[in-house]
Amino acid sequence: MKLTSKKSLEMLEEARGKTRNDGWINHSICVGNAAGVIAKALGLDEEKAKTLGYIHDIGKLIKFKGHVMEGYNYLKRLGYDDEYCNVCLTHSYLNNDVNCTQGEPDSIPFRTEFIKNHEYTIYEKIINLCDLMCTSKVVTMEKRLIDVISRRPQHKNIVYHVKEALKLKEYFDNLLGYNVYDLFPEIKENL
Numbered sequence: 116m117k118l119t120s121k122k123s124l125e126m127l128e129e130a131r132g133k134t135r136n137d138g139w140i141n142h143s144i145c146v147g148n149a150a151g152v153i154a155k156a157l158g159l160d161e162e163k164a165k166t167l168g169y170i171h172d173i174g175k176l177i178k179f180k181g182h183v184m185e186g187y188n189y190l191k192r193l194g195y196d197d198e199y200c201n202v203c204l205t206h207s208y209l210n211n212d213v214n215c216t217q218g219e220p221d222s223i224p225f226r227t228e229f230i231k232n233h234e235y236t237i238y239e240k241i242i243n244l245c246d247l248m249c250t251s252k253v254v255t256m257e258k259r260l261i262d263v264i265s266r267r268p269q270h271k272n273i274v275y276h277v278k279e280a281l282k283l284k285e286y287f288d289n290l291l292g293y294n295v296y297d298l299f300p301e302i303k304e305n306l
């Protein structure tokens with residue numbers, strides 16, 4: 116079953132007030148909107164990018180810790196197509212590696228294998244980038260990474276993750292032919 120940006124926004128709005136806090140909802144809206152902007156600039160499907168961005172953290176509706184698997188299973192149970200379920204898994208990991216993540220890596224064999232063998236779509240890469248560029252507003256990836264690193268205990272793969280994040284940003288700068296931050300003039304106010 117297809118998912119639309121309208122329906123995924125409705126799912127987010129329905130969740131308001133029902134979880135520990137609404138921060139993830141505002142963040143998800145930011146990720147979806149930013150993904151739409153990048154997709155449009157690249158001549159891709161803006162609607163699809165927005166939908167995937169809105170839905171990527173939906174697992175937090177059920178549980179914050181472990182939201183990646185929760186989101187994947189939740190959308191599967193509802194009968195949505197793989198591309199929507201998959202983004203719940205892929206958004207947290209770079210370089211086809213479950214160890215390449217902001218949080219402490221943990222071991223779930225299904226997820227490890229999935230991430231290793233999955234060919235990331237351009238849309239999934241856009242969500243990877245936007246997840247690293249959005250709080251409830253668009254900020255530079257560098258600012259967001261420093262913010263996360265300073266708030267959380269560091270794990271041994273943090274430098275590896277930062278390097279891959281910088282490569283991802285460079286990948287999109289090259290695709291666009293200009294700095295991806297140029298698409299978001301508001302970024303300067305958010306520094």
Ligand SMILES: [Fe+2]
Nearest residue numbers: 142171172246
């Ligand atoms: Fe996220």
